[in-house]
Amino acid sequence: MGTAQADRLRAFIDKEARAAGFDAVAVASAQAAPSKAGELGHFLREGRHGTMQWMEETADRRAHPRDLWPEVRSVIMLGMNYGPEEDPLSVLGKKSRAAISVYARNRDYHDVIKGRLKQIAGKLAARTGQDVKVFVDTAPVMEKPLARQAGLGWQGKHTNLVSREFGSWLFLGSIFTTAELEPDDPERDHCGSCRACLDICPTNAFPAPYQLDARRCISYLTIEHKGQIPHEFRAAMGNRIYGCDDCLAVCPWNKFARHAAEARLQARHDLNEPELAALLALDDAAFRAFFSGSPVKRIGRDRFVRNALIAAGNSGDATLGRHCEALLADPSPLVRGAAVWALSRLLDAGAFASLEARLRPLEKDAEVEAEWRTRP
Template sequence: MKSAQADRLRAFVEKEARALGFDAVAVASAERAPSRAVELGHFLKEGRHGSMQWMEETADRRAHPRDLWPQARSVIMLGMNYGPDENPLEILERRDRAAISVYARNRDYHDVIKGRLKQLAGKLAARTGEDVKVFVDTAPVMEKPLAREAGLGWQGKHTNLVSREYGSWLFLGSVFTTAELAPDAPEHDHCGSCRACLDICPTRAFPAPYQIDARRCISYLTIENKGPIPREFRVPMGNRIYGCDDCLAACPWNKFAQGAAEAKLQAREDLKEPPLSALLELDDAGFRALFSGSPVKRIGRDRFIRNVLIAAGNSGEASLVDPCRRLAEDDAPLVRGAAVWALSRLLDDKAFRAIETRLRPQETDAQVQTEWDGRS
């Protein structure tokens, strides 16, 4: 009888989840530890998390669902398809345009998914009287290993979840509950000998299959990194100004994924291929207005303009010299330094030295001075 009740409850959860717009629904037992806890420990020991200190601080709670919530009995893993309708790598050839990662071209997915998770959790609590907790990315939950345990997919060689139905394009969220639901079988690895995601990475961020060094990842460099972009990664960044889709887009399993069906997950037209020239003109108010409700807003105007300036330096576009020159006098040292690098790439030596003669004597920031010294 107990098993039959768990099965019925499982069917109820799937029906309600799909009604809320989730494309993938599966359940893992909270008694099973995720399979990647050892790998996480190695990742942290090697310092591959970079400045993301919170990963180290919360490592103990990530190791097992019950370390986060001892009373949990089941974990409902949910996925929402955000597969793009076009090849997101085509924009990389348009160097006067900015490449923004597919997931960040509309509303913050945390907001989209969390509201729906709360609705699902509320329905489950009302039906069972059991306790529930919802998590989307920001909590110490090993979502991808748990999704694998629940059968949604497997962690590919790029360390992201891969689904046989949706490829590498799934947003993940979870509902922990004290209710007992019938669990699904774990998914197996189906990557085989494929290396597409590893070979396409422009910064060689994968030390080995199934391992990532965040310090070399363009997503980390453009989003989490608060300082200047390290020189060795600037040219490989190309025109990627927020995140990087290369390893995701290269996955052959994407051929089974369809574009996101709901308008809330469709890319905003103005963020599909915005011109660098327009982005370089953004002040703080303009930045906040353009990216209101977007995850891009979280990095702030200065880091964002830093990224756009790297793209400008890689563009070869003489028309971007004037905005870069103006930004070399910006209030933020982070912006000034990136502007100096962009100018060093766009100008010949004589023109660059003329600007240096005017601006460098008034520069007080050591890192910006280093950029003036760095022209090669």
Template sequence: MTKSAATGQGLTRDPAKLRAFAETAARQAGFDAFGVASPAKLPDISAKLAAFLEHGRHGTMGWMEETAERRAHPQALWPEVRSVILLGMNYGPETDPLATLAQKDRATISVYARNRDYHDVIKGRLKEIAGRFAARSGADVKVFVDTAPVMEKPLAAAAGLGWQGKHTNLVSRDFGSWLFLGAIFTTAELETDMPEADSCGSCRACLDICPTDAFPAPYQLDARRCISYLTIEHKGPIPHEFRQAMGNRIYGCDDCLAVCPWNKFAQTASEAKLKAREELNAPALDDLLKLDDAGFRSLFSGSPVKRIGRDRFVRNALIAAGNSGHDTLVPHCEALIADPEPVVRGAAIWALAQLQPEAAEGLARKAAARESDPDVKTEWMRAMGAAS
């Protein structure tokens, strides 16, 4: 979104006054963290980004490669930008987000996705702040919330909101790993902040807890191994090597965030819009496995979960069912073996083979020959050997 330079009374171009005005507007809009970075003084991240893409660690997220040039630096995205305002909104959970991992008949949804889509919450407020700022400064502005080729985390680090931890996410002294980020680009010159120093020290908690070893080295992420990527971005069958490690995580993964020692200073989210809906804290797997498209859309209306669609979501829930050890979920898995979508059928076969291998083998001998999808056929072939 771009707002053109405004004209009128009350204009100021003083960098200190403009910064103070922007920060006041941000606090009034409900943001918890504020900082400003100068594009001219930002470290060049193009080499790191190029290495990430060269190693294929972005997986099927082709848009990252397509936008790499613009993503590497704010001025490549918008040459006129002179200051970048970074804003953070606390979404710290009220309870331990890892506690539900032990409830095998229930699902674990990432904290950020348990309520309204944060993109909607933050973007509306950014537009409000940007509009007020444009009217006061006469400058042009653009707002971004994780939906454009903007590297919010390195920008936020440069603006002093925190530092990128070994898990590659932003860590704040005040809010731990629980900050939603948004950015306002402007042609105005503002007083800037000093970057925050890395304070991870020798801690490896976020690296060691990762269920799928998604960190090839500190400060490096291989998205192809990350449960957040696998459950959200990945469209096909979940690779077999990661299925058991997923446990009951059906949308995202909070392990590396939740274990960060800096969370001891974090506060819980202060606004109802960012607090979890009770029905999404630990939903029962048997309820989720019954969802048709209409039921899925209704349950996740306004939630970021909605964007992956019913089929991918039920695929994830079936992996959790297979890991649950609960025979009560067997009828739901059997019913989904006949689902119209191959990605659901394949996951249902795997889940059944984990819960009742003999039953899966018996069904496989009858159904494998009739299956036309190669991925699903492979699952049937695997099921035939599950009981041996």
């Protein structure tokens, strides 16, 4: 492909990406393995992926784009800004309200982005005659290292992508193609001596800069972890009930970030700072209806209410006690156990002892019964 032809093709890709609503686009060669492939192996060997067994099962295909698709020659990395309108950390001081991660306050970004990627990929295939495949997070693609390699940003000390233009708030998607495209220059690390993301983490989830132990991460605990939240992390969770934005929100590079332009990525008003009392009252049908189209829906009602109960226990709001007490009769042991813990924090010793004497003998689940025995 001649220089002029290559320039025209790149201009076409950039134009189509912008027309589809993407804020950043760059190209990486599929020849070189992502720079973090070795670190993924260390992460897995240390067991830092927790119960995310799929990461171990797909590790070989993640190591190199050609292990996923041998014919790929170029990877087009695209980013869509989802910058919040308000400081995501401000809700943390409102203990009777819930903190939901910025990315989950409206439509599932997978649904928003994948269709746009297919639109661009289809036009690229028609123009070049080359094959294409699109990926958004759910496939074994090392998106953040590839985005760094393409020049969209760099992986900060919190392991997430940071952009000089968009800060921490970029959703990533990729188009793999058999077309030979001129790669962009990789982005260098601009973190310097800053430790803001490491120091703010409530659960000390970073063993060292550029390393994450997911087992200690509130995002993992509230989204991926299926059992009771380990006691050592419950108080630190505060009112974070789905994900955690602390390490992202505190990044100094966010001073250059802009608000999300895509309407479906802008926060729903009722998901900005929802009241815990309302969330504790959700049964399965109401949960599904309220979170229809949201990524929150995938964890299911029981895990979600578990998280809300932890937040209630941390709230210091005694008026939430009646909502928690109602959940002691919930069909889910996961919910009942979290309700016991929340009440042990909200009630005075006498009231809790009275409740325990009345209800603990009726409990049939060993893990829930253990919650009665364990005091905060």
